[in-house]
Amino acid sequence: MDTINLKIDNKPVVVKKGTTILEAASGIGIDIPTLCHMKLDDMNIENKPGGCRICVVEVNGRRNLAPACCTEANDGMEINTHSMRVINARRTVMELILSDHPFDCLICAKSGNCELQDMAHKLGIREIRYQGEQSTYREDTSPAIIRDVDKCIMCRRCETMCNEVQTVGVLSAINRGFQSVVSPAFEMNLDHSVCTYCGQCVAVCPTGALTEVDETGKVVRALSDPAKTVIVQTAPAVRAALGEEFGMEAGTLVTGKLVAALRRLGFDHVFDTDFAADLTIMEEGTELLNRLGKFLEGDKDVKLPILTSCCPAWVKFFEHQFPEMKDIPSSARSPQQMFGAIAKTYFADKLEIKREDMVVVSIMPCVAKKYECSRDEFKTNGNPDVDLVLTTRELAALIKLSNIDFKTLPSEDFDHPLGESTGAGVIFGTTGGVIEAAVRTAYEIHTKKKLPKLDFDELRGMEGIREATIDFNGLPIRIGIAHGLGNARKLLEDIQAGKSEFHAIEIMSCPGGCIGGGGQPYHHGNASILKKRQMALYTEDKNKTIRKSHENPYILKLYDEFLGKPMSEKAHHLLHTAYFDRT
Amino acid sequence: MPKIKLAENTIELIQEICVEFENKESELINVLHKVQGKLGYLPAEVQEVIARELKMSVAKVYGVVTFYSFFTMIPQGEFPISVCMGTACYVRGAEQVLAEFKRQLKVEVGESTEDGKFSINCLRCVGACGLAPVVTVGEKVFGRVAPSDVKKIIAEYREGCTENIKTA
Amino acid sequence: MTDYKMHLLICGGTGCKASESDEIKNRLNHYIEEFDLGDEVQVVTTGCFGFCEKGPIIKVLPDNTFYVQVAPADAEEIIKEHIVKGRPVGRLLYTDPNSAKHVSDSKGMDFYKKQIRIALKNCGFINPENIDEYIARDGYQALGKCLTEMSREEVIKEIKDSGLRGRGGGGFPTGLKWEITKNVENDQKYVVCNADEGDPGAFMDRSILEGDPHSVLEAMAICGYCIGADSGLIYIRAEYPLAIQRLKVAIKQAEEYGLIGNDILGTGFNFKLELRYGAGAFVCGEETALIHSMEGLRGEPTFKPPFPSVSGYMGKPTNVNNVETFANVPVIINKGAKWFSSIGTEKSKGTKVFALAGKINNVGLIEVPMGTTLREVIYDIGGGIKGGKEFKSVQTGGPSGGCLTKKHLDIPIDYDNLIAAGSMMGSGGMIVMDEDDCMVSIAKFYLDFTLEESCGKCTPCRVGNKRLHEILDKITEGKGEMEDINKLKELSWVIKDTALCGLGQTSPNPVLSTIANFENEYLAHVQEGKCPAGQCKSLLRYDIVEDLCTGCTLCFRNCPVGAITGERRQAHYIDQSLCIKCGACFEKCKFNAITLT
């Protein structure tokens, strides 16, 4: 392999050919500041327009300063990353960016978590010498995402996520020159577009230009209303990431503290979406086996593969982009919506209250869930099954607002009956987890045998598209997994072309699955954080005494007392849904 | 999404043009040129059809349309007036000529008059620098235009008589 | 086949066509018929003669009579008097501004005396829509020679030895570029001709394509042979309909002759050509932006490397050259590198085409050897400043270039000298300014252009140029402070140092060069609140001299904003707060009672 010798700030460095100056510098502990650049290792995600010009460095012998993020290291290069000329240029460029940025840092949703603010601080900007016209745009509020484009700095990260990673294609750079900005077509509102609300644009935005709709206020109001019974569910991926918001190491499991915090916030019942995940497995697993059985019997009307349907962004994606395939995904609702439906029927009955007096709040790693709960089919007489959704980040803000010292909280357990879950429910939060949970149950139901081993390593990992064949006692079941909608599109196109040989496919919209959701603590481009969160979920699974959904005693009780059996009429009514052509 | 409300034959026209370019995404600019050539402008609904035919996102189409000054989403006037703002024309007074057109027609650059007769645009050098300052109305080129000629040019088009105009 | 005894060459370039050269041609033919001269006289539409100032132009051969500013009504006289009776029409002849004499023979015009035509050799000489005329002028001989007698390496060596450098502005050695592209291994490569000429006031490439399209096609095929490409693409501005039409005709004719297509001249070499249209984005002259535009994307530049030679159109190795560069290639092959390199200066060989415009007598297209001085171009060829005004500045390199002044008039023009003087060659726009031009406004004008044409991708160009423009605006409004001049300089240097592409990196040049060469004008605006050229409206002041005013009310009646008050037969008065400085009163006053300061 070709190696390159160069000097950065007088330190000799040896790197592989093709390494950028930025990477070479970071290898020897020189942290060149960047703003637009973003690289998520192992996921093939890179945004490198070379546009912000913050990372410029001086390369000996070159006329102009070079952007470190996209200049390859060459043999014999001598680089200065902090000469007078470099620092002056960097600060001037920063002043230029700030000169076209609103000065409302103090009240910005991103304050304290803003890469632009951090960079201004890092570069020691104390005045903005160049002032003039600022771009102004209409604010765009959708059910899930707010675009405050005045704050856009044209880093193009959202555009990369929306087009190259997710292939949704809502956002594009428009206009040119000073008027250029990232926007949907015709500057229409997001809720008129094909946006899936996956929130990956929000996850990578370095400023406050893209944020989630803040519903903490509504939650506080509900909690302080004595007439309301407020119950909360919390998604699996939240427990693996919330700690980061309180300065804890990425991947720290905070399940117990999370429960304790929710209780201190005043929720009447603290439940677990994992319970609903187990319920999902019962319904979806049964549906899979039904379809598979008919398919094997030669029923031509049965469509395979079956696709998971837990992810609301994914659902909206195929409704817009592949409406002709809307019969293929499982009709099972997502765990959030199953939870809401059960809470406002089964559990409300138990409490003997009307559904209108119950407020169901979800804590989700996701911004699309805010949209999902507002869909009409998840309402009864206008009353939604799930009333309010907070992202992991919003929950953290609420905890801080309520003077709760999160780190010192004791570990507490979820309430019953909707708080009991299995390891299978926990791993719903990562790519590969839903299908692994389904396999655990489907296998045992189909073969009527105990699984010798519960860890399916062949289904785990971070690759965008994975496939595996699981032996169902002589029946090979071919499974596909995709995370990131761009990868999902590839599998869908194969199905469309009749080239797909899978029996079941799991799809999650966000890279990494829900652990990388648009509502999670900002990873600021550090992909290793996602891996740590993933590890945490597998650890929690391993530590659970029950690790198969169909063994969850409260699930069994729910069927016994209320639903009958999976895919029963009642289950169908409460736990399944239909999809719409949105073109 | 706004439902596409174009006439059936317009949609067919766009489809034909896309087919001519093999429905390739990389031919977008050629498609836009041709469609604008036929329809005069590229309204949102047209861009939606093009995006659908080329199997690309309408945001990308819009991104391209708004990048290139040649493409317009606003219908042009019956007599589109373009004032060359190349350097040669600028130093020979194109700015005053443009100002006079704006004053006379009471519209800004890029707009059309209420009766739809005229629209004003700026051009970057038509290459007739020897005739600077240059104004084009449709296909016709007017050279050495002085602000005092503006009224005359407009009047003759307005009256529908384009015969006796000094052209250079 | 008839060999005509007389040829009437009529310019069919965009400029002359705009002045009804088509109608003139029709009428000439009409009278030729009438006098039954159809077998003797041929009217030929050619490309641009270069002398656009006086278009439409007709050249009568064999006697080289050069008629200027011909109108359709003149056709009859030309045929009757000159063709039939042999008496040139005196009033249509070019008048030498210095000797005030008619010059009948174009050979005797100063405009042409100092020119050497290589890239333009066929412009104004052949009918661009007739491939036979091109072939008669050694057309496609160079391609044939390359394909049948020379190896790819030999052709590249010839181009390298000639010293030809890119005529689009950068001045990169053409042969070297070809060699780099040739040496990249790939089964598919492309030759791209950059015809996205967008400098305001530049029309070199357009004229070549309109006047001699085959020279570009031939050169592209030669380039394809050298680098191993079988496809060529010409990226041309959609605003050039005539050039597009001529290219289409030329490609069709070359294909019919088999000079473009498969198995060219039986050598087994294949080369096909396609047109791609620009859509009004100056930045697409930058080669990476151009390539993205050809791919159907927004024309945003990307960082180099990788250079297009390695990864260009559709990710394949792509050699991009500009029109004028290509137009030089067949001549170099035919006449040899040695001949070519004997013209020009040490580091800049051959000639350069300039579009001469602005406040100059002979606006037009010229081609001069590298090393010609600005003075020779402006005074000898250009005929000096219009209206006897005083020369102030010459701007080269378009919005990327700088404004040079009197002290630069004697520098020999070449790539390096212009850069050293704070400007650049650019693609060849040359705009002359006189005492009436305000240099701060000129800097602002160019910034206006850059601002509109910036793609918006990188911060320094998107925001930095906006701020530069705002500061210039402030100064021309009379609100500038001394600190602003420093800010302009500091910000300009950072933009040059940090912008992503050539457009951004050179965009502050007009600002820096005007500050360097005309600082006194900036100071006058800032310190005295005056615009020495009297161009900045906000700094003008119209006053009525009471003693001279007769109270005729003419100014009062002509003021569009009602800023003038006064009784009939009494001195009038201008309310400065209402005055929009339109100058209407000044022009109307019959008693010189209104002053402008």
Added chain:
Amino acid sequence: MTKIKSMADLRKLKDEVQSKIKLRENSDNPEQVVQIKVGMATCGIASGAKNTMNYFIEELEQEAIDAVVTQTGCMGFCYAEPTVEVTLPNKEAVVFGNVGKEKVREIINVYIKRGELIDGIIPVNFRTIDE
């Protein structure tokens, strides 16, 4: 159009079409070829200048001599029409009077081809219309 299939074909075509623009090539470099001006004012035309000019063109072409034959106005020698001015490369112009067909042959064969002077030369202190 037929395809050009080889370099030889291309050269052949070039030779064929070159004559079409020969006139232009020569007038672009008149000092390198024989220049002939025929006086073609009313008096000249009346005395048959047109025929003289045509004859010159035909003969020169037959003899394959590169020449520019132009018409000019009255040279002021009405007594000697048709008059013809002949300029050989790098030589002074010479004016001949009463040039009929015979004279044309003589001018070509003796003066142009061999450079020898012949009878009929008009003294050169004249002014042409151009000046």
